[in-house]
Amino acid sequence: MANRIYLCLAHMGGQEQRFIQEAFDTNWVVPLGPNVNGFEEDIQKFVCSLANKEEKALSAEVVALSSGTAAVHLALVACGVGYGDEVIVQSFTFCASSHPVTYVGAKPVFVDSEKDSWNIDPQLLEEAIKDRISKTGKKPKAIIPVALYGMPYQIDKIMAIAEAYDIPVIEDAAEGFGSRFSGRVLGTFGKYGILSFNGNKMITTSGGGAMICTNPEDKQKIMWYATQAREAYPYYQHEAIGYNYRLSNICAGIGRGQMLVLDEHIAHHKHLYNLYRELFATVEGIEVHGNPSEEYDSNFWLNTITIHPDIKIKGQENAYKTVVKGAVGGAAGVVRATENAHTDCEPNSNIEALRMFLDESGIEARPLWKPMHCQPVYSEAPYYLKPCQLFGKNESSVSEGLFKVGMCLPSGPCVTDEDAKYIVGKIKEAIL
Numbered sequence: 001m002a003n004r005i006y007l008c009l010a011h012m013g014g015q016e017q018r019f020i021q022e023a024f025d026t027n028w029v030v031p032l033g034p035n036v037n038g039f040e041e042d043i044q045k046f047v048c049s050l051a052n053k054e055e056k057a058l059s060a061e062v063v064a065l066s067s068g069t070a071a072v073h074l075a076l077v078a079c080g081v082g083y084g085d086e087v088i089v090q091s092f093t094f095c096a097s098s099h100p101v102t103y104v105g106a107k108p109v110f111v112d113s114e115k116d117s118w119n120i121d122p123q124l125l126e127e128a129i130k131d132r133i134s135k136t137g138k139k140p141k142a143i144i145p146v147a148l149y150g151m152p153y154q155i156d157k158i159m160a161i162a163e164a165y166d167i168p169v170i171e172d173a174a175e176g177f178g179s180r181f182s183g184r185v186l187g188t189f190g191k192y193g194i195l196s197f198n199g200n201k202m203i204t205t206s207g208g209g210a211m212i213c214t215n216p217e218d219k220q221k222i223m224w225y226a227t228q229a230r231e232a233y234p235y236y237q238h239e240a241i242g243y244n245y246r247l248s249n250i251c252a253g254i255g256r257g258q259m260l261v262l263d264e265h266i267a268h269h270k271h272l273y274n275l276y277r278e279l280f281a282t283v284e285g286i287e288v289h290g291n292p293s294e295e296y297d298s299n300f301w302l303n304t305i306t307i308h309p310d311i312k313i314k315g316q317e318n319a320y321k322t323v324v325k326g327a328v329g330g331a332a333g334v335v336r337a338t339e340n341a342h343t344d345c346e347p348n349s350n351i352e353a354l355r356m357f358l359d360e361s362g363i364e365a366r367p368l369w370k371p372m373h374c375q376p377v378y379s380e381a382p383y384y385l386k387p388c389q390l391f392g393k394n395e396s397s398v399s400e401g402l403f404k405v406g407m408c409l410p411s412g413p414c415v416t417d418e419d420a421k422y423i424v425g426k427i428k429e430a431i432l
């Protein structure tokens, strides 16, 4: 095992360079062009495909953008979210779901997850909406559920609540490209759907993202905002603030090549899920997070496990003894140095010990996303939590409880069956 095993490394299908070469040959080295259009068409075709071919065809429109974060930002702009507004965001997520809320001067309101899907709890969502209305006299301006690690949220219930209160839903399916709920691709249910093609996602354009829209008018609006909101004059006339968020034609070339292997990638992530499931079947106290019921069809972007707090790991006494020098996980490791190895909300010491053990064995593993309601930068944000029991312990929220006991394992297209066996073997070796 000379090579390090990463969580989700980019994997090229082989055709990417052909599309890039075409862009060079035809001098389309700009943030528009044939690759951008072709990439959008490929995504559109994919997201409209239904698992049940009998059903009425979906219609959806796609705009390719420079990142998933840009897509979240533009969705908020297009929903008219502005200064002083509130937006409901799933607390258990990566920061790119909620940070753009602050870009438009609005305030995130965090809602906890349910135990089964790990995603936004529909009942708590409705309680939060009611409470915000009674406290502020205003409805939240949007709802952002997140397909954590690819797992679908209960979109049927979320849409029913959103429709009852007439609040737009922005689906953050950045991690859930190709995941389905009741046979339908995530991102096609809400007013807007977010996809990410960052280097570590299901497919990559090196960096990039996309917005799924439900109709051509919304697509036009997003396109307009993404290209500096220009008015139809022979000179640059501006009546609204726009953004430079369109995807480059070079990156879109990578995307077109990646779309040719998307199905393969998804199948591989699911295959690894089944393999992990099998390999961990006899390991007591470790559970692999799976689809809660038949409606769910996760892409298993990252496979995740939970570990019983009583399990003891080699070197556990040294967990959190030293401050981390580089970034944990992720490809672009820029972190600000810290003096303190602890925060007031962190994974259990057996999780950190296991992460260190795997790291020394050449395996990248990572804690789950730290819930946003626990992040210092959001200390002022309102939140709605669901106290629960996990592994027999009382937890103040589902997301915090899971954060303490959870871990992400290598799941990408470069992870082989041998790698998975090696990883599980190492985990067994680490248990005392």
Ligand SMILES: *Cc1c(COP(=O)(O)O)cnc(C)c1O
Binding pocket: 067, 068, 069, 070, 093, 094, 096, 097, 146, 172, 174, 175, 195, 196, 197, 198, 207, 208, 209
């Ligand atoms: C990756 C990610 C994003 C943002 O995508 P980028 O392309 O990296 O900007 C948004 N939300 C979630 C949940 C993500 O994991």
